[in-house]
Amino acid sequence: MMADRRATVWLARSLPVLVALIAVPQLGRAHQIVTSRFSAPLPLPLLLAGAGGTVGLTALWLAATPESTTRSPRAVATIPSWLATGVRHGVRGSFLLAVAYALVVGITGRQVAAENIVTLFVWPVWFRGVALLSILVGSPWSLISPWRAIYDGLTRLENRELSVLGSYPAALKAWPAGVGFVLLLGITETLTVFPQSPRLTTVIVAVYAMVMVGGAVAYGPRWLREADPLGVLYRLFGRVAPLTITATEDGSYSLCVRPPWRGCLDPVEHGSLVVFVIATVYTVSFDGFTNTARFQSVLFGVRETLSTGPETSVLLYLVGLVGFVGSFGVSIWAVERLGAGSATDWLAAGRWFAPTLLPIAAAYEVAHNYPYVLRNLGQLAVVVGQQLGVAVETVSPLGWLSLPVFWGSQVVLIVLGHVVAVVAAHRVAVERYEGQAAARRGHLPLVVLMIGYTMLSLWIVSQPVIA
Known part of the structure; x- marks a missing residue:
């Protein structure tokens, strides 16, 4: 056996x-x-x-x-390419609009955490909710990342990949993401009143956006993979997911089931x-x-x-x-x-x-x-x-x-x-x-x-x- x-039998027992x-x-x-x-x-x-x-x-x-x-991993379902493409564009655009709208309401709306969309959306639904989703089905961040969507839009406007300062410095590795994680989730979310303030939450997300988009324009898309604290967090959590969605050669996607420790062996x-x-x-x-x-x-x-x-x-x-x-x-x-x-x-x-x-x-x-x-x-x-x-x-x-x-x-x-x-x-x-x-x-x-x-x-x- x-x-x-x-x-799995041991877990069941x-x-x-x-x-x-x-x-x-x-x-x-x-x-x-x-x-x-x-x-x-x-x-x-x-x-x-x-x-x-x-x-x-x-x-x-x-x-x-x-x-x-x-x-x-064992495939249990297949998602056709036409459906996956439509969902991908729809979800990415919707999430970007949701972030933008939340930031506007964070400034113009009522400054009460329980009644303002930005505080209800950013900390629990976005930061923590996407983490739970990553633990279940793998990281969706490459699909929904607003920074990736903005960067891709800029590259289409320029008709080339943007990297004005050259390639991402290899010596940085994932240290920018680690520092960002400590500052954003370890200290700001856990130890400050920022999550209770719509305006302060808006400022935090705006600064986060400028660092991510600015870094991507400076060093290319690898910045978004190595330096984004949420991107790295969700990718690591995705290793535990019992369900995974993987692309196939014909452009479709397979939904697979695997033991929750399988992605932790590499x-x-x-x-x-x-x-x-x-x-x-x-x-x-x-x-x-x-x-x-x-x-x-x-x-x-x-x-x-x-x-x-x-x-x-x-x-x-x-x-x-x-x-x-x-x-x-x-x-x-x-x-x-x-x-x-x-x-x-x-x-x-x-x-x-x-x-x-x-x-x-x-x-x-x-x-x-x-x-x-x-x-x-x-x-x-x-x-x-x-x-x-x-x-x-x-x-x-x-x-x-x-x-x-x-x-x-x-x-x-x-x-x-x-x-x-x-x-x-x-x-x-x-x-x-x-x-x-x-x-x-x-x-x-x-x-x-x-x-x-x-x-x-x-x-x-x-x-x-x-x-």
Whole structure:
């Protein structure tokens, strides 16, 4: 039996256990979420031990089972070329118009976040909603990117590819995207009031647009691939997608199904993407941590100790990011030392193993943000209807979602994400190191890291949340 099928069976067997763990009624103490209370179904130590044990047992099961060939993606549907072409042009044009209209309303509309299209559209529906879509079916960014649409329009006007400063500097790699990700999503979205201000949101998007379009005009289309923080983020998330859409020789497109770890088995191109992956995992966890009372205690404690102001939260974010990068570096050094017998090529090992963290980032992204996206999508429909003069009743996509169910969904998603990551790391270790024994040894440090991160993630989502 093939390894991918074995891992799928393990996931199928693990899911009922996880559901049973979170469904045990009234066994733990209450956790306060905003202004409501519910009884957590398990004492926190038992939950952490059970989740960490699930991840550890997955690694043991993989180590004890013979390895075999990876299953290729399986086509389940075909999209005709004429339909794909029409959809491609329609979606690209519509998204560009939506961005432009949102920016206009951001300046001229009412300056209330819940009633202005730009704040409802940009942060939850665009930035986070497209991330969720990428995790499901692969990145659509090359199709909908407004910067690509503008650049393509300029090249058609000039009748040539624009690159006024020459080719993209190879030394930059994806570092501009990494810096942009930290500034845009790590700091601005998470730690500032910009997402609550329509005008400030408009300014952020306008600056983002100028940097992207200006860079593309200066260095050509490769700038949009290497330097766009959202483009790189969505492309990395797309590696986890169980559904993929690929072009065929006759111009049509195939919709394929694959295991969620399949796209995580190839290395990233360079070290800047390794850091980007780690920043992605770290930032979504840090975002969840900032919603807790524990973070507020740490924040004000550090502010008092250092006699600093609001910038302390940025300092905490950056210190934590450096710590995460360092922890991964130490783990990869140990992986290479145990798997290969020496750590002389640990940087290359980092490029191979970094993508195996993407299922963790994707799982936490979905667990943390799906209510945020759906809730704001419903509100956006209401506001757009009002602007068009159409009476739209209040849309509540999550009216059915109780706090215990939401918490339980987070637990299941986070644990399954770590299980998928363990499977991916095991497959990479088998591919990279000679013999099953070396692969098991090399896999061990990452298993320890993933067990620890599973427990940390569940500890975060189990903390009391502040209003």
